[in-house]
Amino acid sequence: MLTVAPALLVAALLALTGTLLVGLTSVLWSLVRAPEVATSPQLPAADRQAPVSLQSTAHAGILLASLFLVAALSVRTVARGHAPWSNMYEFNQAFAAAILLAYVFLERRVAIRSLAPLAAAVSAALLAYTLTLPDTLKPLPPALQTPFFLIVHIGTAMLAYGIYAVAGVAAAAEIVQARFGDRFGWLPAATVCRAAAHRAVILGLPVLTLAIVLGSLWANVAWRSYWNNDPKELAAAATWLIYAAYLHVAGRHDRWGTGAPWLLVAGFGAILFTYFAANLVIPGQHSYSGL
Amino acid sequence: MSRAASGAAVSGSGRGARVFDAAAQRTERGLRILGDPRLAVGLLVLAALVNVIAAADVRLRGLLDAPAYLALIAAILLTGIAGVAVRVPLVWREWRHPEAIPQRSDVLATDLELAAPLSEELKHAIASDLRRYGYRLIEYGSGGRWLIAGTKRGWSRFAALISHLALILMVVGGALGTAFATESRIGLFPGDQSLLAAPRPGLTSAMRFDGLDAAFDAAGNPVRFDTYVTFVRDGQAVRHQVLQVNDPGSFDGYLVHAWTYGPAVQIRVKDLTGRPLFDGTVALGGPATGSRAPFVQLPALGTTLGVALADAAANTLRITAAGDAGIIDATMLRPGEERRLGDAVVRLIGFTSYVTFLSRSDPGMPVLFAGAGLLTASFVGAFYFPRRRVNVLVGEGRLRIRVRGERFDEPRHELDRISRRLRALLAQPASSDGSSAA
Numbered sequence: 001m002l003t004v005a006p007a008l009l010v011a012a013l014l015a016l017t018g019t020l021l022v023g024l025t026s027v028l029w030s031l032v033r034a035p036e037v038a039t040s041p042q043l044p045a046a047d048r049q050a051p052v053s054l055q056s057t058a059h060a061g062i063l064l065a066s067l068f069l070v071a072a073l074s075v076r077t078v079a080r081g082h083a084p085w086s087n088m089y090e091f092n093q094a095f096a097a098a099i100l101l102a103y104v105f106l107e108r109r110v111a112i113r114s115l116a117p118l119a120a121a122v123s124a125a126l127l128a129y130t131l132t133l134p135d136t137l138k139p140l141p142p143a144l145q146t147p148f149f150l151i152v153h154i155g156t157a158m159l160a161y162g163i164y165a166v167a168g169v170a171a172a173a174e175i176v177q178a179r180f181g182d183r184f185g186w187l188p189a190a191t192v193c194r195a196a197a198h199r200a201v202i203l204g205l206p207v208l209t210l211a212i213v214l215g216s217l218w219a220n221v222a223w224r225s226y227w228n229n230d231p232k233e234l235a236a237a238a239t240w241l242i243y244a245a246y247l248h249v250a251g252r253h254d255r256w257g258t259g260a261p262w263l264l265v266a267g268f269g270a271i272l273f274t275y276f277a278a279n280l281v282i283p284g285q286h287s288y289s290g291l
Numbered sequence: 292m293s294r295a296a297s298g299a300a301v302s303g304s305g306r307g308a309r310v311f312d313a314a315a316q317r318t319e320r321g322l323r324i325l326g327d328p329r330l331a332v333g334l335l336v337l338a339a340l341v342n343v344i345a346a347a348d349v350r351l352r353g354l355l356d357a358p359a360y361l362a363l364i365a366a367i368l369l370t371g372i373a374g375v376a377v378r379v380p381l382v383w384r385e386w387r388h389p390e391a392i393p394q395r396s397d398v399l400a401t402d403l404e405l406a407a408p409l410s411e412e413l414k415h416a417i418a419s420d421l422r423r424y425g426y427r428l429i430e431y432g433s434g435g436r437w438l439i440a441g442t443k444r445g446w447s448r449f450a451a452l453i454s455h456l457a458l459i460l461m462v463v464g465g466a467l468g469t470a471f472a473t474e475s476r477i478g479l480f481p482g483d484q485s486l487l488a489a490p491r492p493g494l495t496s497a498m499r500f501d502g503l504d505a506a507f508d509a510a511g512n513p514v515r516f517d518t519y520v521t522f523v524r525d526g527q528a529v530r531h532q533v534l535q536v537n538d539p540g541s542f543d544g545y546l547v548h549a550w551t552y553g554p555a556v557q558i559r560v561k562d563l564t565g566r567p568l569f570d571g572t573v574a575l576g577g578p579a580t581g582s583r584a585p586f587v588q589l590p591a592l593g594t595t596l597g598v599a600l601a602d603a604a605a606n607t608l609r610i611t612a613a614g615d616a617g618i619i620d621a622t623m624l625r626p627g628e629e630r631r632l633g634d635a636v637v638r639l640i641g642f643t644s645y646v647t648f649l650s651r652s653d654p655g656m657p658v659l660f661a662g663a664g665l666l667t668a669s670f671v672g673a674f675y676f677p678r679r680r681v682n683v684l685v686g687e688g689r690l691r692i693r694v695r696g697e698r699f700d701e702p703r704h705e706l707d708r709i710s711r712r713l714r715a716l717l718a719q720p721a722s723s724d725g726s727s728a729a
């Protein structure tokens with residue numbers, strides 16, 4: 001049964017590559033279509049956007065990739081008999097899937113279809129990295145053999161990371177669009193990015209908080225202390241503090257408000273640090289999940 | 292006389308009131324400065340930086356215990372309280388006394404045309420409908436111009452503020468733990484019993500180690516680590532339990548983990564006349580064995596026996612006897628064998644295992660996790676159930692609905708739902724007083 005899982009990963013990667021190619025086409029469209037029209041600040045932002053058909057195709061690629069990834073994770077769950085997050089090979093898939101699902105969820109509320117290629121790029125990078133990793137099938141060490149905590153602590157962490165990847169991407173797009181007066185038709189307007197990023201933050205913060213609290217409860221029973229100053233715990237605390245800081249300037253119409261998206265970019269940087277560095281580089285109690 | 296006295300009292304109380312007002316204003320100004328969200332950003336980002344640095348380099352982890360970092364945490368809590376204090380009155384007012392919403396870019400609005408002035412009955416029906424839909428309402432105006440202002444889930448803004456108080460609970464819980472938590476390491480052999488903390492008057496909570504069942508895969512990774520214990524109070528067995536890695540026992544406020552385990556041997560030592568000198572279990576570990584070292588003291592002979600595993604696969608034990616003058620003799624033993632070492636005769640009964648338990652009690656933990664639960668719940672309340680504000684204005688032949696959400700929240704669905712409900716109400720047959728709407 002596990003033999004179909006890599007095929008599903010490759011299929012997801014191909015679908016995301018499709019989304020990326022459509023994204024590139026949108027960029028080309030912006031350049032080729034008389035640039036003065038595409039970038040004219042007089043035109044309403046909506047009129048400068050890449051054609052709806054391109055956006056819909058990119059979106060469809062994401063939907064398809066989400067299906068493949070959810071299928072791959074389901075196959076692993078059934079084959080291994082536990083939630084498929086016990087090593088980097090599996091975490092990456094869950095992270096990549098969470099990014100796509102978060103994008104799909106947010107897209108229903110804010111018009112961010114033209115962000116699809118960027119979300120796809122982050123997700124595809126994770127999947128490409130996954131395919132270079134060994135698919136080790138070690139049994140779970142005793143400390144991880146708690147189905148409730150395994151599913152909910154790691155599941156919520158992955159979900160929060162996925163949501164914040166979308167927030168980070170939207171914030172980066174906002175910074176660019178705000179700097180250049182919404183001139184890039186292949187990206188949503190700055191105000192749209194800002195609304196999407198904020199929605200993502202408030203969607204993700206309870207999830208991230210729950211992930212940390214549950215991790216702490218788990219550590220209390222498995223590691224005899226709810227807080228061990230382990231690198232991953234500290235990095236997660238830093239991430240959480242950055243998003244808490246963001247809440248206090250989001251929506252302000254002054255310099256502090258303008259700086260808010262930078263905090264979201266930093267927040268995503270902190271997530272990558274928590275995710276990669278605290279697992280692979282810095283030794284700590286979370287390191288046994290390793291590669 | 293009485294007039295003068297009362298005049299003095301009036302001017303005295305006037306001065307008192309002025310002093311009080313001035314103090315109140317100063318306090319409010321101070322709270323506003325302390326509770327400024329921009330200060331929050333600075334403090335929180337600084338705290339985040341310290342955590343990242345401590346995560347990146349183990350040598351800098353001491354930063355987290357530095358007084359400056361503790362002061363930073365205290366500043367976050369205190370300024371957070373100030374931020375909450377200055378906002379509570381406004382948030383309360385907006386919840387309990389909804390008012391007109393000024394037209395701004397983030398306010399969504401729609402108009403319904405009215406064919407005739409609204410009857411009182413219809414106004415009443417609109418208000419009741421919005422109330423049923425969850426809005427707390429206040430009506431303003433009368434006659435031709437009429438406004439009802441409503442707030443739904445006004446508590447949601449309080450939830451946002453309560454998140455700051457939840458942090459205080461968490462820090463207080465952590466501090467209580469630092470001050471009052473206890474942790475005891477208890478090394479036990481099968482059948483042994485121990486109190487769950489250092490002896491003190493009145494403490495009778497204890498545990499007995501009944502046995503260990505561990506299993507390993509081919510690569511030597513542990514796959515099961517079941518420790519059988521019995522909890523005892525006042526000398527009476529109260530509960531048997533199997534402790535596992537993620538499943539410590541909880542008894543009388545103590546959390547008991549099976550922490551480390553290792554091999555041990557049961558040996559019996561006699562002198563040359565057959566008099567017993569030692570009959571017990573010796574752990575073959577290093578520091579993990581807690582207070583038990585792999586030595587057996589035999590004061591009657593002035594000898595110490597050193598015990599070490601020579602060959603694990605062949606279950607062979609090396610025993611060395613030493614006295615004041617140095618090593619006396621050494622021998623190898625397998626289970627069931629007996630040898631003479633100097634003036635002692637040593638018998639290896641067999642191999643067993645010991646477990647080191649950790650028994651912890653932390654009175655701050657319930658407070659800390661209550662705070663963490665409150666924090667999570669307050670975020671869920673604040674973010675997943677956002678406050679909505681509505682205005683229904685009637686005048687100039689139309690009914691205008693305005694809806695306002697929170698930051699970046701365009702409550703288009705809410706506006707659609709409300710206008711659908713009100714349109715349905717207005718479309719109902721005209722009442723007997725002849726008023727109607729289209």
Ligand code: HEM
Nearest residue numbers: 244247325326327328330331334367370371374375451454
């Ligand atoms: C880890 C610490 C903190 C957390 C988790 C936190 C959380 C929050 C949350 C969730 C909100 C509501 C955001 C929203 O309106 O959607 C908020 C608002 C607020 N916080 Fe904090 N906060 C923290 C620290 C602080 C500090 C240190 C201060 C004081 C300087 C502060 C002052 C405020 C104020 C004044 C608001 C209202 C902001 C506004 O209305 O725009 N907070 N905080």
